[in-house]
Amino acid sequence: MKIIIAGAGEVGFHLAKLLSYESQEITLIDTDRESLTYADTHLDIKVLKGDATSIAILKDARVEDSDLVIGVTAAETTNITFCAIAKQLGAKRTIARISNTEFITNKDEVGFTRFGIDELISPESLAASEIELLLNQSAFKDSYEFENGALTMVSLSLSRTASFVGKTVKEAAQLFSEFHFVPIAIQRFGTQYTIIPRGDTEFREGDNVVFITSKGGGNELCKMTGRTNDPIKDVMILGGSKIGYKTSRDLSKNHFNVKLIEKNKDVAFDLADRLDKVLVINGDGRNVELLDEENVNHMDAFIAVTGNSETNIMSCLVAKSKGVKKTIALVENMDYFELSQSIGIDTLINKKLLAANNIFRYIRRGEVIAMTKLNNMNAELLEFKVKRSSLVCNKKIKDIDFPRSAIIGGVIRGTEGFIALGDFKIQEGDYMVVCCLPKSIKEVEKLFL
CATH class of the missing domain: 3.30.70.1450 (Regulator of K+ conductance, C-terminal domain)
Structure with missing residues (x-):
């Protein structure tokens, strides 16, 4: 599969890295020479320096032969323009990263597909939903x-x-x-x-x-x-970033009591104006005295989403020491995932990983509805739609020649989910959730073509 990625930043580099492991033909475009040099020396990909919205650059990248183009630069206008031009020049599928979630909410009404944009993704929105x-x-x-x-x-x-x-x-x-x-x-x-x-x-x-x-x-x-799924009501969020804002807004709409701590005074006042149901506090969330004054020990959950991974981890550890039941930290360094269990934080989330998971399903064969890579595990979770031509259609689970390094997690029929055992018969239109190791992905894909 030929894939063109615009943007060699965190998300673009991570995507190019994962896709290059899959032996895909990757071209990475960016205006920053340093980012491209790093990608060129660390990955088996082609790099092009220039404006992704330049028709000459896109023709140089052979956009007319591309199966997928992905715009993940920091500027959503560049991503949208890049995808629209690429589609007109012959790209089969286009995906644009955006930060304005109104675009996703109203994508059918606006009709982005008419502009040549097949999918919109927002890493910040994905993180807030997670x-x-x-x-x-x-x-x-x-x-x-x-x-x-x-x-x-x-x-x-x-x-x-x-x-x-x-x-x-x-x-x-x-x-x-x-x-x-x-x-x-x-x-x-x-x-x-x-x-x-x-x-x-x-x-x-x-x-x-x-x-x-x-x-x-x-x-x-x-x-x-021996665990309890305790209801969470009182939440403290550290960091008024895009993720902090979206999370605060969504949680307050769903009747959570939210306190948001933001260090920058101007940002804090702006957030207070925009979030009428959230208590916004201007202060340094690394200050233990401030956390105590704001009754962190009475919180059900503490979420740290500042732009600094170390600040997020340390503040979550402080919250945990104060008796907070659920702690979530945003981190940029993927290596931290291996440490999450030993350092005592409940969950680490990563924007790059969430965005990559959302995009990765488009490179899988068969009709993949959703996919996620398991955190800190070498396995993928894929949701396939069963077609009439699929080898699994009209077969019982026990009669499907499934690889040993993969397993069927369940089947969704209509709106109901089933833990499907040996005698469960697969039908056209079912959605099957499959977990597989990398070595069995191609074998699994063949069952759903």
Whole structure:
């Protein structure tokens, strides 16, 4: 697949890096020579210095042969213009990164496809949505919804008191006559090795386990692991960034009590004018005395989304020491994900990863509705739509020749999600959620063509 990316910043470089691992033909365009030089020396890609909206530059990149063009520069107007021109010059699919979420809300009304833009993404909006989902699933470290919650991915670390530690997957399933969850990936404590579980796979203390749950499955998991999905009402947010603003706005609309701390006085006053249901405080959130004055110990959740990863991590650790149940930190360095469990923060989120996940589904074969890479695991979670021509159509689960390094997490039919076992028959129009290691992705894709 030939892919052109405009913007060699954080998101663009990360995308180019991930896509180059997949042996895709990547061309990266940017005006900044230093960013391009770094990308050129670290990745197996082609780089072009110049304005992404230049027709000459696009022709030099052979845009007429491109399967996908992605505009992820810092300027949304550049991204929109780049995609519109690329489409007119023959690009098959276009994706533009934007910061104005009104564009996404009103994309059908405005008709962006008429301009030549197939998809709009906002990393800040994706991060805000991820945070709200994590607050609604407070017992778990990570969460991802398919089809408005018909199926949900959740992850947690197993403590010694979890009722199925020491039991196999098959034995754990027998603890419930009707269970609404299935494990799809396991990472052993202290390792970077991802296991796709089978019936004889044993759960061990310290395992980081990813589950797919249908309705009721989250409560069953809480009961079996000794956790409580406590309702979260009072939230403190550190940082009035775009993510801080969007998260505060969305949470306050959904009846959360929100305090937002912003260091910059002018920004704080502006946020106070725009967020009438949020208490905005002008102060340095790194100041422990300020946090104490604002009753951080009475908060149900603390979310740090400043532009500094270290500030976010340290302030979350302070909040945790004050008894806050749920802490979420925005980080830029992907290496921090490996440390999240050991340093004591509940969840780390990363804009680059969220944006890449959202874009990655367009390079997969078959009709991929959604996908996410599992945090700190070498596995992907994909939602495929079953077509009449798909090899899985009209087959029972047990009769599908599925690779050992992949597993079916569940099936969505209509609006209902199912944990599909051996005798479940797949039908045209079903949505199947599949977890697979990189080596089995191509084999899985063939089943859904």
